[in-house]
Amino acid sequence: MTFELETAAHPENLKRIVIEPVTRVEGHGKVTLLLDEDNRVHQARFHIVEFRGFEKFVQGRPFWEVPVLVQRLCGICPVSHNLAACKAMDMIIGATVPVAADKLRRLMHMGQILQSHALHFFHLSAPDLLFGFDAAVGKRNIAGLAAAYPDIARQGVALRRYGQEVIRLTSGKRVHGTGVIPGGMNKNLSLDERDYLLKEIEQIIAWSQAAVELIKVIYSERPDFHNSFGFYRSSFMSLVRSDGALDLYHGGLRARDEHGQTIFDHVDYTHYWDYIHEEVKSWSYMKFPFIRARGREQGWYRVGPLARINNCDFIPTRLAEAERKIFKEFGGGSATQATLAYHWARMIEMLHAAEAIQELLHDPDLQSDDLVSSGERQLRGVGVIEAPRGTLIHHYRINEDEQIVRANLIVSTTHNNQAMNEAVRQVALQYLDGQQITEGLLNHIEVAIRAFDPCLSCATHALGKMPLEVELLDAAGTLIQRLIKDSDGRHRT
Amino acid sequence: MGAPAMSKTITIDGKNVPFQDGQTIMNAALAAGVYIPHLCHNPQFEPHGSCKLCVVSVNGRNMTSCTMPAAEDMVVANNTPELNSDRKALVQMLFVEGNHICPACEASGNCQLQAAAYYLNMLSPHYTHFYQPRAVDASHPDIFLDLNRCILCELCVRASREVDGKNVFGISGRGIGTRLVVNAASGRLGDTNFAATDKAAHVCPTGTILIKRQGYKIPIGQRTFDHKKISEVQMEPMEPDHE
Numbered sequence: 022m023t024f025e026l027e028t029a030a031h032p033e034n035l036k037r038i039v040i041e042p043v044t045r046v047e048g049h050g051k052v053t054l055l056l057d058e059d060n061r062v063h064q065a066r067f068h069i070v071e072f073r074g075f076e077k078f079v080q081g082r083p084f085w086e087v088p089v090l091v092q093r094l095c096g097i098c099p100v101s102h103n104l105a106a107c108k109a110m111d112m113i114i115g116a117t118v119p120v121a122a123d124k125l126r127r128l129m130h131m132g133q134i135l136q137s138h139a140l141h142f143f144h145l146s147a148p149d150l151l152f153g154f155d156a157a158v159g160k161r162n163i164a165g166l167a168a169a170y171p172d173i174a175r176q177g178v179a180l181r182r183y184g185q186e187v188i189r190l191t192s193g194k195r196v197h198g199t200g201v202i203p204g205g206m207n208k209n210l211s212l213d214e215r216d217y218l219l220k221e222i223e224q225i226i227a228w229s230q231a232a233v234e235l236i237k238v239i240y241s242e243r244p245d246f247h248n249s250f251g252f253y254r255s256s257f258m259s260l261v262r263s264d265g266a267l268d269l270y271h272g273g274l275r276a277r278d279e280h281g282q283t284i285f286d287h288v289d290y291t292h293y294w295d296y297i298h299e300e301v302k303s304w305s306y307m308k309f310p311f312i313r314a315r316g317r318e319q320g321w322y323r324v325g326p327l328a329r330i331n332n333c334d335f336i337p338t339r340l341a342e343a344e345r346k347i348f349k350e351f352g353g354g355s356a357t358q359a360t361l362a363y364h365w366a367r368m369i370e371m372l373h374a375a376e377a378i379q380e381l382l383h384d385p386d387l388q389s390d391d392l393v394s395s396g397e398r399q400l401r402g403v404g405v406i407e408a409p410r411g412t413l414i415h416h417y418r419i420n421e422d423e424q425i426v427r428a429n430l431i432v433s434t435t436h437n438n439q440a441m442n443e444a445v446r447q448v449a450l451q452y453l454d455g456q457q458i459t460e461g462l463l464n465h466i467e468v469a470i471r472a473f474d475p476c477l478s479c480a481t482h483a484l485g486k487m488p489l490e491v492e493l494l495d496a497a498g499t500l501i502q503r504l505i506k507d508s509d510g511r512h513r514t
Numbered sequence: 515m516g517a518p519a520m521s522k523t524i525t526i527d528g529k530n531v532p533f534q535d536g537q538t539i540m541n542a543a544l545a546a547g548v549y550i551p552h553l554c555h556n557p558q559f560e561p562h563g564s565c566k567l568c569v570v571s572v573n574g575r576n577m578t579s580c581t582m583p584a585a586e587d588m589v590v591a592n593n594t595p596e597l598n599s600d601r602k603a604l605v606q607m608l609f610v611e612g613n614h615i616c617p618a619c620e621a622s623g624n625c626q627l628q629a630a631a632y633y634l635n636m637l638s639p640h641y642t643h644f645y646q647p648r649a650v651d652a653s654h655p656d657i658f659l660d661l662n663r664c665i666l667c668e669l670c671v672r673a674s675r676e677v678d679g680k681n682v683f684g685i686s687g688r689g690i691g692t693r694l695v696v697n698a699a700s701g702r703l704g705d706t707n708f709a710a711t712d713k714a715a716h717v718c719p720t721g722t723i724l725i726k727r728q729g730y731k732i733p734i735g736q737r738t739f740d741h742k743k744i745s746e747v748q749m750e751p752m753e754p755d756h757e
C-alpha cells in the first residue's frame with residue numbers, strides 16, 4: 022500500500038505538478054504530484070471535481086421524472102443512471118416489474134455495456150495498448166489506430182453502433198430515451214425491430230470474440246509488464262445473481278478481500294449503508310466509500326469489469342464463460358489483481374453482452390404487452406445496477422406529495438476513487454520517481470486512470486483528444502515550467 | 515349542397531378565405547385550412563389574445579388574428595418571413611422567461627410550445643435565460659403543478675371558469691412577476707376542489723399542469739408531435755386535449 026504518498030510530511034519544500042484535463046462535461050479530474058529537487062515523488066493525488074449539484078437539483082421534482090432527469094448526469098452512460106433510478110422508483114411505487122419489462126431492460130442494459138465497452142477499448146485504450154504508452158501523441162488515438170489497424174478500428178465502430186441501436190430500439194431514442202418507466206417499460210420490441218437486430222448479431226458476437234483475442238495477444242506479449250504496471254492488491258465488490266452468476270442488471274452485493282476471502286455475500290442492496298460508508302477527505306470533492314467491516318484504512322475496494330469477472334462464480338453465456346476460465350487460469354486460479362487486467366475483463370464482458378443480446382432477442386417475451394405494474398407506494402427507493410464502469414447506487418426518499426426530498430448517488434467512479442489514487446501512486450513510484458518528467462511518462466499516469474474507464478476520462482478522451490495542462494511550480498507557487506497539449510495533440514509551452 | 519353560401523371573403527397570403535359574420539380571422543383561416551401559428555388560442559374557448567403568435571398583417575397593420583373579426587376585403591399577410599421571424603422571437607422569449615428543460619420534461623413531444631419552436635425553426639433560445647425561481651405545487655393527490663413551464667396563456671383559467679365552473683386558477687402580479695395562482699386561501703392546489711377529470715387539467719399547452727404518475731408512459735414515436743407538425747395537429751377538426 023502507498024498510503025504514505027497520500028499526504029506528504031513536508032509539502033512546503035516540494036514542487037508541484039498538476040495534470041489537469043479540461044473536459045466538456047460536469048466532472049473533471051486532475052492529478053497533482055509533489056516532487057523534491059531530485060524528482061522523488063512525495064505526494065500523489067487524483068482529484069475529481071464531481072457534479073455535486075445533482076442531489077440538490079432533484080429536490081422537489083416528482084419521482085417519475087427523475088429517471089429521465091438523471092440521464093443528464095452523464096453524457097457517457099445515461100442508460101445506467103436511467104435504469105438504476107427506475108429500479109429505485111419501482112420500489113417506490115411498490116411494483117413487481119413484469120417479466121417482459123425486466124427482459125427488455127436487460128436488453129437495453131446489454132446494449133449499453135456493449136457500446137460503452139467498445140468505445141472505451143477501441144477509442145480510448147487500444148491506441149495506448151497497441152502503440153505503447155509513450156508513443157507519439159499524434160498516433161495514440163482512434164485516427165492512429167484506423168491508419169495502422171483499419172479492421173480493428175472499423176469493428177470497434179460497428180460494435181459501438183450496434184449497442185447504440187439496441188438502446189435506440191428499446192428506449193425510443195439513441196440517447197436519452199424514455200423507454201424505461203417506474204414499474205416497467207412503455208414499449209416492447211416489435212418483430213421488425215427484433216429481426217433488424219438479429220440480422221447482425223452473429224457478426225457482433227464474432228467481432229467481440231476477436232476483441233477478446235486481441236487483448237489476450239497484447240497482454241501475453243508482455244505479461245510481466247502488463248501484470249506489474251500499477252500493480253497492487255485490493256478487495257472487489259460487485260452484484261452477483263443468487264446462484265453466483267455474473268449479472269449486470271440485478272442481484273445481491275458480494276465483496277471479497279485481496280485474498281479472495283468473502284467479506285459479505287448476497288447482500289440485499291436496499292440496505293447498502295449497513296455495509297458501505299462514505300468518507301469525506303478535505304482535498305477531494307469526491308467521497309471515499311469503504312466497506313464498514315474493514316474500516317476506513319482497509320475498507321477500500323475496486324468495482325467494474327475486473328471486480329465482476331473476479332467475483333462471479335460463472336458467466337451464464339457459453340463463450341464468455343470459456344474466456345473467464347482462461348482469465349482465471351492466467352491469474353493462477355485466484356483473482357487477477359493487475360490494473361491493466363481491467364481491459365481484458367472488460368472485453369470478456371463485452372462478449373457476454375453480445376451473447377446475452379442474442380439470447381434475449383430469441384425470447385418471445387420481448388413482444389409481450391404486459392409491461393407495467395404497480396403496488397403499494399413506499400417513501401424510499403434504492404436501485405442498484407452494474408453499470409459499464411461498476412456498481413451504481415441510486416437512493417431516493419420522497420414525501421407524501423411524491424416529490425424527491427433526498428437523493429444519494431454512489432457512482433462507479435466514486436467506488437473506485439481510492440483505487441484510482443492507489444494506481445496513480447504506484448505508477449508515480451514505478452515510472453516517474455527520480456526521472457525527468459516527460460509527456461510520455463505523464464501518460465503512464467493517465468493510462469493507469471484510464472484502465473478504470475472513469476467517466477471523466479471517457480468524456481475527455483472520447484475522440485482521443487484530451488487537452489492537458491501540466492504545470493511545475495516550486496514550493497512558493499512560482500511557475501517553473503508549463504507544458505500544454507492541445508486537443509489536436511500538438512504541444513506548446 | 516345545403517350549406518349556406520358564404521359570399522364574404524378575405525384573402526390570406528393571396529388565397530380567398532370565406533367567413534361568416536362575427537368569425538375571427540383565426541377561425542375563418544382554420545376552417546379554410548390556412549394555418550396561423552397560435553398558442554393561447556383554442557377554438558373551444560373564448561379568445562384571449564395574449565401570446566401574440568397569431569399576429570398577422572391586415573391591410574398593412576399588425577393585429578392579433580385570434581381576436582380580430584374578419585371583415586370583407588381584408589388583405590391579410592400571414593406566412594411571411596418577417597412575421598415568422600417575430601413569432602420565433604416571441605417563442606424564444608417564452609423559453610427564456612420560464613424554465614423549459616425539454617430533454618427531461620414529460621410534456622416533451624406533446625408540448626405546443628416546443629412544437630411551435632420547431633415549426634418556427636427555432637434553433638436556440640437566443641436571449642439570455644432569466645432563471646426566475648418559479649414554484650412547484652405537488653399538494654394535490656392527482657395533479658402536479660410546475661410553474662417553471664407556464665406561459666400564462668390562461669387556457670386553464672378559461673377552462674376552469676367556462677367549462678368546469680370552478681375558477682380554480684387565476685393570474686396575479688404584473689410584468690415579469692406575473693404568475694398563475696391557485697384560488698385557495700393557502701394558494702395550494704391540494705386545497706381546491708380541482709379534479710383530474712376537469713377540463714382545466716387537460717388544456718395546458720405546456721407541461722405545467724400534469725396528471726401525476728403518467729409521465730413518459732407514451733413511448734417516443736407515439737407522442738402528439740412525433741410525426742406531425744403543430745400546423746397539422748392544430749388544423750385537425752377538433753383539437754385534442756393535451757395530456
Ligand code: SF4
Binds near residue numbers: 665666694720
Ligand atoms: S398553466 Fe398551462 S394552461 Fe394555464 S396559463 Fe400556464 S401554460 Fe397556460
Ligand code: FES
Binds near residue numbers: 551552566581
Ligand atoms: S393565439 Fe392570438 S394572441 Fe395567442
